[in-house]
Amino acid sequence: MTTALFGTTAQQHNVGMLNPWRLRLLSLLDSLGTVRAVAETLHLSPSTVSQQLAVLENETRTRLLERSGRRVRLTTTGLVLARRGREILDRMAEAEAELRALNEEPIGTVRLGVFQSAIHPLAVPAVARLAGSHPLLHVELIESEPHESGPALRTGEVDVIVTTTDYVEFPWGGDLEILPLGTDPVMLILHPDHPLARRAVVDLAACAEEMWACDRPGSYMAELTMRLCKESGFEPKVACRFGNYLLSLQHVEAGRSVALLPALAASSGHAVVARELTTPVHRNVTIVLRRGTAPRAAVDAVVGALLDHPHIPALSSAGTEEPRAGG
Numbered sequence: 001m002t003t004a005l006f007g008t009t010a011q012q013h014n015v016g017m018l019n020p021w022r023l024r025l026l027s028l029l030d031s032l033g034t035v036r037a038v039a040e041t042l043h044l045s046p047s048t049v050s051q052q053l054a055v056l057e058n059e060t061r062t063r064l065l066e067r068s069g070r071r072v073r074l075t076t077t078g079l080v081l082a083r084r085g086r087e088i089l090d091r092m093a094e095a096e097a098e099l100r101a102l103n104e105e106p107i108g109t110v111r112l113g114v115f116q117s118a119i120h121p122l123a124v125p126a127v128a129r130l131a132g133s134h135p136l137l138h139v140e141l142i143e144s145e146p147h148e149s150g151p152a153l154r155t156g157e158v159d160v161i162v163t164t165t166d167y168v169e170f171p172w173g174g175d176l177e178i179l180p181l182g183t184d185p186v187m188l189i190l191h192p193d194h195p196l197a198r199r200a201v202v203d204l205a206a207c208a209e210e211m212w213a214c215d216r217p218g219s220y221m222a223e224l225t226m227r228l229c230k231e232s233g234f235e236p237k238v239a240c241r242f243g244n245y246l247l248s249l250q251h252v253e254a255g256r257s258v259a260l261l262p263a264l265a266a267s268s269g270h271a272v273v274a275r276e277l278t279t280p281v282h283r284n285v286t287i288v289l290r291r292g293t294a295p296r297a298a299v300d301a302v303v304g305a306l307l308d309h310p311h312i313p314a315l316s317s318a319g320t321e322e323p324r325a326g327g
Contacts, residue, residue, distance in 0.1 A: 018056075022052050022055060023088060025038060025056070028155050030078075031151065032151075034071060035072060062077050065078055105136060107136045108137065112142065114142070115146055115162060116245055117245055121264050123162065124141070127305070133301075134301055144161060144163075147218075149163045153176070153288060153289070154175075154176075159290075159299055160299060160302055161288050161289075164286060165178060175291055176291065177288065177290070177291050178286050179288070179303065181287055182285050183282045183284055184285050185281065186260055186283065187274035187277075188202050188277060189249065189266055190202075190274075190275060191252060191253065191271075193255070201275065202277060203277075204229065204278070207236075207258055211257045212238050212239060213251045213259040214226075216241055239251070240256075240257065252272050253272050
């Protein structure tokens, strides 16, 4: 009789539990802004996302979305649930990690987003050390440039990022923990036979007539190159645009261009020389992760391995001088 009574009560009041998957959809909609963006992030159709959000409204018996023209936006209630939902999902992940690691052994998968030039000199050695010390821990490396990694961290696509918070337009709020890792100077990359290669330090104004290898439009390094050249009195003549630093180095190696690259990117064994600028520029390299109320052994292990970088000569302790460059 007791069982029947409880069953009848639940049916009468249509009691349901919040579904973590649908909470994530709502949180992503808050972060990304459109149903289409959520669908593309999760490789779903927009109609599937819309259907699941409608189910969530039924489950909560609350209006979470409202139409604004051809788009939908979150109601005040929807915003509250989206942000609480993000906290709930983080707590669930932490609880699952703790249950799997009763002896505090790091277990499971940690998705690590790293900007391109730090992958091989910094992230790969850290992952190799972890494979030996924590065999039950799997680290998935994901290339994520500074303008991409902050949003990916907040939406849960990655768990930890190596990035820079300097001059990157992103709200680095109190929900994120930022750990200094070091500094990485920006260098002028030249062919060894280039006349400027004979100088220890180069004034960027001397490169006004050079052809340049640049990053993709809108990326950090492309914007930085344009800004520094304009500050030196000229606009760079772009010979090529590559999203891969190895291609840029090969283009300089072939004597076809010069480039501005982080020192981490220039330490790849190509036949090029790296020269400091008369006005030094560097970026502060940081580790960023979402804050949580409970420690996650797997994430802690990854962070610890990244902080242990004795064989990375390009990184040095961050000083007190205000940096001029970001990610």
